[in-house]
Amino acid sequence: MEAAAGPRPGTAEVAFADRSRLVEGVRAYGLIVAMWLRSTLAYRASFVMTTVGNFLMTGFDFVTIMLMFSHVDALGGYTLPEIALLYGVSASAFGLCDLLLGSVGRLGQRVRDGTLDTLLVRPVPVLAQVAADQFALRRLGRISQALLVLGYALVTLDIAWTPLKVALLPVMVLSGAAIFGAVFVAGAAFQFYAQDASEVQNAFTYGGTTLLQYPPSVFARDLVRGVTFIVPLAFVSWLPALYVLGRDYPLDLPRWVAFLPPLVAGGCWVLAGLVWRVGLRSYRSTGS
Amino acid sequence: MRLYAVVAAGGFRRYATYRTATLAGVFTNTVFGFIVAYTYLALWDERPRLGGYDQSEALTYVWLGQALLMTCAMMGAGFESELTERIRTGDIAVDLYRPADLQLWWLAGDLGRAAFHLLGRGVAPMVLGALAFDLALPDSPWMWPAFLVSVLLGVVVSFALRFLVALSAFWLMDGAGALQMAMLAGLFFSGMLLPLTLFPGVLGEVARALPWSSLLQVPADVFLGRYTGWGLLRAYAFQAGWAVALLLAGRLLQTVATRRVVVQGG
Numbered sequence: 001m002e003a004a005a006g007p008r009p010g011t012a013e014v015a016f017a018d019r020s021r022l023v024e025g026v027r028a029y030g031l032i033v034a035m036w037l038r039s040t041l042a043y044r045a046s047f048v049m050t051t052v053g054n055f056l057m058t059g060f061d062f063v064t065i066m067l068m069f070s071h072v073d074a075l076g077g078y079t080l081p082e083i084a085l086l087y088g089v090s091a092s093a094f095g096l097c098d099l100l101l102g103s104v105g106r107l108g109q110r111v112r113d114g115t116l117d118t119l120l121v122r123p124v125p126v127l128a129q130v131a132a133d134q135f136a137l138r139r140l141g142r143i144s145q146a147l148l149v150l151g152y153a154l155v156t157l158d159i160a161w162t163p164l165k166v167a168l169l170p171v172m173v174l175s176g177a178a179i180f181g182a183v184f185v186a187g188a189a190f191q192f193y194a195q196d197a198s199e200v201q202n203a204f205t206y207g208g209t210t211l212l213q214y215p216p217s218v219f220a221r222d223l224v225r226g227v228t229f230i231v232p233l234a235f236v237s238w239l240p241a242l243y244v245l246g247r248d249y250p251l252d253l254p255r256w257v258a259f260l261p262p263l264v265a266g267g268c269w270v271l272a273g274l275v276w277r278v279g280l281r282s283y284r285s286t287g288s
Numbered sequence: 289m290r291l292y293a294v295v296a297a298g299g300f301r302r303y304a305t306y307r308t309a310t311l312a313g314v315f316t317n318t319v320f321g322f323i324v325a326y327t328y329l330a331l332w333d334e335r336p337r338l339g340g341y342d343q344s345e346a347l348t349y350v351w352l353g354q355a356l357l358m359t360c361a362m363m364g365a366g367f368e369s370e371l372t373e374r375i376r377t378g379d380i381a382v383d384l385y386r387p388a389d390l391q392l393w394w395l396a397g398d399l400g401r402a403a404f405h406l407l408g409r410g411v412a413p414m415v416l417g418a419l420a421f422d423l424a425l426p427d428s429p430w431m432w433p434a435f436l437v438s439v440l441l442g443v444v445v446s447f448a449l450r451f452l453v454a455l456s457a458f459w460l461m462d463g464a465g466a467l468q469m470a471m472l473a474g475l476f477f478s479g480m481l482l483p484l485t486l487f488p489g490v491l492g493e494v495a496r497a498l499p500w501s502s503l504l505q506v507p508a509d510v511f512l513g514r515y516t517g518w519g520l521l522r523a524y525a526f527q528a529g530w531a532v533a534l535l536l537a538g539r540l541l542q543t544v545a546t547r548r549v550v551v552q553g554g
Contacts, residue, residue: 050468053468063476071334071338071486072331072334074334075330075334076330194312197311199309199312204319217330218327218329218330219326
């Protein structure tokens, strides 16, 4: 009898091909990120300066809100601590996503200058390479600013905490980051076609997080409908955070929608993955 | 003079090449315009006539901000990173040997860029904003040219500031940090986040006296008819004063800096 030498090519291997590709992608992502971390930390002073700049830059969003509240006690019926919670959740989720995936926005530039071709011939998933490309640790500035505001909200708010509400907080930030991530990836896929239209992506990502920093009562119903049912950003912070705050949901949605963010995030990633594949397949090199 | 006109035309054409990028930019400016406009509506609902603006004036201010963001380069975006790069790599030595003045050369190019951005990324968001909201457009047709003069002065002040920051690369080598700080100051003190008339107390007074207020606050107030007659001339004088002072400072720094240039090998 012959002993099986190594794994036989068979059904099991095919079934696991997708999973091993995912593992491989994550591994490659980690390796590239580690490389960029080493290079970032080689210039400590520059890293500290850009991180502080990043902190201030995004901090201005909240400074604007505080300046507004120097004139009013409520905005759209919400107090400053309540808005701080919306802001903190949305900005932390966005910051986390921006740190992990923010580089995919540079895809259009790689398509234009032809350097994307280099990534295609490497035996590593392209998305992992694009996401880890020029990994910018300075984006920690954005996350720390967001977490500070979130901390301020949690300290000043008078919430009747239940175990469910406590558990919902980390879920919001993580699923929110995933929802933003799906938007980032779908936007990047769009850049396979429209090479220099990265600003469209900014409108949904940076625009989205700015929108979510204010209560839904501020915006027109159609806009709220759009970010609930079409690009489901409302699931990042509005719907779950309003449950925590014990406030009414926009559009008379039922109360259980507050617990949908993980599902919505999953659905968004399935769609984003499809869009990414279609985009990548249709890619034609500039050839120059 | 003809040379600089050609350089300016080149600056215009250079940005006019990126048509998809311009369309995408218009889209983004419009989306942000909507988001900020609704937050201002909520604010002015609570406090009508806040900062001396009524609701439609406040909304007009929002859309002017989106229209001028790229024109007056409040967050940067223009020649400055290119210039710091040329200083870092030493290509600046070539520029200094050209039979053209360094400062005027870059100014001409930046004016061309600003003209394109005003047309390409300014007009469309403003029109869309006017369709969606009740904006306070000027009553008198003379307000439009008066506004354009103020925008032009704003662009020159913006250029002079960014030129100064870019020259700092002669000493810092890596200009990224300085550019980022300049961008932060531009965003905050131009009035892009909130009209400077809403900034409280001393902070407001200081912010209105700083050069960055020439980038958005002053042109917006000219557009909204805040300044007429001598008041308008005073507003222009404020902008022109900063423009001249900053351009002279840039000239001085340029002279000092070029003495430092050491060309390696050859």
